[in-house]
Amino acid sequence: MGDEGKASSAPKEAAKGRFSVETVSSLTQTLAIVGAGAWAVYTFIYEARIKPSLAPPAVSVTTNLVKAGERGDRVAIRSTVTRTNVGQTGVRILGLTYNVVGIKARFEEGGGRAGAFADTLPKASMVEQARGYTLSEAGDVILRQGLLFAGATDLPSAPSDLNPGEAVSRDLIVYADRSQFDSIRFKVSLAYGKSTDEAVPLRFETGPGAEIAMAPEADCRAEPEICRRLKTTDFATEFSLW
Known part of the structure; x- marks a missing residue:
């Protein structure tokens, strides 16, 4: 068992x-x-x-300048400025400025200065040398425009937000006298931040050569955390009047 x-x-x-x-x-x-x-x-x-x-906010700027017409020595130039969100997060555009500067070229007799391209370069952060001519340093401001969007000002203003990959273009006609200038320099500045962050209030101020610029309302030394939220993108391109 x-x-x-x-x-x-x-x-x-x-x-x-x-x-x-x-x-x-x-x-x-x-x-x-x-x-x-x-x-x-x-x-x-x-x-x-x-x-x-x-991800940090990232905006690129491109400008396309084409001749739109002429009358005598006066030339009409169409500028198409495109701002594109090239980052991965939503962007709130807070403000933009346009400064159009007339540039004069001064030509020298004899084809150029002696030693224009010397073997020894100066100790500097940038070198710009030309043989036979010089360009006016600051130039004369032909046109300046500034726009603050919602969040950057208490005054009535439209919002301007960009989703990732989204682009917005704006056209502008500029008139220049080619008897006074040889080219124009078109400068664009954008101020922006993440759409999820609190907006940074801005104000306009006068920069070098009477150009218009943007600056935070806050004191960046006393309130650095506010200014750290503000990002900027600057772009410049030139157009010959010849």
Whole structure:
């Protein structure tokens, strides 16, 4: 009878062992599937929400200048300025300025100054040398425009937000006298911040050569955290009047 008892208990032990292995295997597979799904959800949320929210704002500016017409020595130039959100987060444009400066070229007799391109260069952060002519340093401001958008001013103003990849263009006609200038320099400055951040109030001020510029209302030395939210992009291009 003892042997029969042992024989009947053997299948039960084997079945219990198989049950235990199958249970652990099934549980392991289930946990692996749940973990993979959770990781996929986290990756999606990170890529779609978390990563863009941590990215800094980035805006590029391009300007296209073409002759729109002429009357005598006066030339009409059409400027198309395009601002594009090239970052991964939404951008709030706070303000922009346009400064159009007339440039004069002064030509020298004899084809150039002696030593215009000397072998020894000066110790400086920038070198600009030309043989036979010089350009006016500051130039004369022909036109200046400034615009503060909603958030940068308490006065009535429209908002200007850009989603990632979104672009906005603005046309402007400039008139220049080629009897007075040889070329014009078109300068664009943008001030912006992340659309999720609190806007930084701005004001206009006069820069070098009577150009218009933007500056924070806050004192950046006393309140540096406010000024750190403000980003700027500057762009300049030239157009010959010849």
